[in-house]
Amino acid sequence: MKIFPVFLGMRGCPARCVYCDQDKISGAPDLDLKATIAQIQDFITRNAGLPKQIAFYGGSFTALDRDFREKLLGSVLEVCDSFTSFRISTHPLFVDHDILDWCAKWNIKTIELGIQDFNDEVLKQSCRGYTGKQAWEAAVRVKEKGFELGIQLMPGLPGWSPTSLAENHTRLLELKADLLRLYPLVVIRGTALEKIFHAGQYKPLDLDEAVTQCADYFPIAEQVRTRIIKLGIPSNIDAKEIVAGPWHPAFGELVKAELIARKVLSINPQEEAATLSREEIRMLKAHGGKALDKVQKWFEHNT
Ligand code: SF4
Structure with a gap:
């Protein structure tokens, strides 16, 4: 599947999570709709006849104002062919039945939920605004409505423990999502987490711990045919913006090397x-x- 990514920054987010600065993470400037449509048109032409998706990442898509969403998707649809569908990334609190019906009507086929963790204490300390049960129910609703379900988890969030990690493993086995992204938490300059970190109240994972935790997800995901599609935050973040944490420009390769070592x-x-x-x-x-x-x-x- 060919994918054209569009980064929406933190648009639509109900609150800012303690660790987040999407603009720095994506390294992308503010959305320029006209230029984006021209790039999409070029992408569609180059991939004519192939299955493809236009993916809206970085914010909480279904929490965006409905008029804005429809204007955005409507403009993109004008340049799409019949082999193109949409993929969105959104927040677990914004996927009720009405919103999911709306998504189906607008040719959205894949929904990625930024769940980050299923443990209540971890979610609370990260200011996510929902419980593990709410996250679980949101993911189940997405699956039951027939969308391809992706989930994003963040190893190393404040308050994580071996118990919360085991809870995430169990939920992953039960949920049988289609796709999984693993973003070990790093401390980004200017976020609330940076202050918590400097106050000595948060200790990030070191690189080895993050590699180990991500590698541990592989056999679990394999059991339920969940495809791990991303390891580590995007490498185009400016390294100077990272204050602490397990960032490496080739984080995914480190995890793959660990998996090969485990095989041997x-x-x-x-x-x-x-x-x-x-x-x-x-x-x-x-x-x-x-x-x-x-x-x-x-x-x-x-x-
Ligand atoms: S982590 Fe997701 S929901 Fe939280 S502020 Fe960032 S983009 Fe928004």
Whole structure:
């Protein structure tokens, strides 16, 4: 599926979450509708006859003023072909039955919910404005109405614990979402979280912890055929805007290297040999070769 992303900044959000600055995260300027439509038209022409989506990211799409939404989608539809549908990212509090009927009418096929966590205490400390139950019910409604469901989770939110992590694993197994994005939390300059961090009241995950937590989601997602489509916040954020936390420009590759290392470590070296592709070996060696060190140390102790 070809996807053309449109970033809406924090438009429509009911409140600002403690950690969020979408403008810095996306690295995108304010929406210029005329220029965006021209780019979409070009995208449609280049991908004529192929299935594709125009994706609205970055804000809470269904919380936007209805006239604005309809004007936006109406303008985009004028340049779309019959192979094009819409994908939106939105807030769990703005997906009631009426809104979902509206989405279906406007050719929205995929809905990604910024759930971030299913644990009540974590949600409260992040000022998300809903409970785990509300998030769960919103996701179920989206699925039951026949949309492709994506969920976004943020490892390392304030108040997280091994218990909240286990709760997220369980919900993921039960929900059987189609898509999952994992955005380990980083502290962005100018956010409320930065103040909390400087006051010593928040300790971000370190890079290894974030890689481990994300890698742990893979076997769970595989069990229920949930596709992990993104690891780490977009790499086009200006690194100077990150005050602390597990940011790495190739975070996804670090998680994939960890998964390859785990695959090697799962064999019994007395009985079988590990077979790795060239690409897997490259990944183990990449970014300082930490994953390769892990494998080598393990072999030194176990063979
Ligand atoms: S995290 Fe999502 S809901 Fe919260 S302010 Fe940012 S874009 Fe809005």
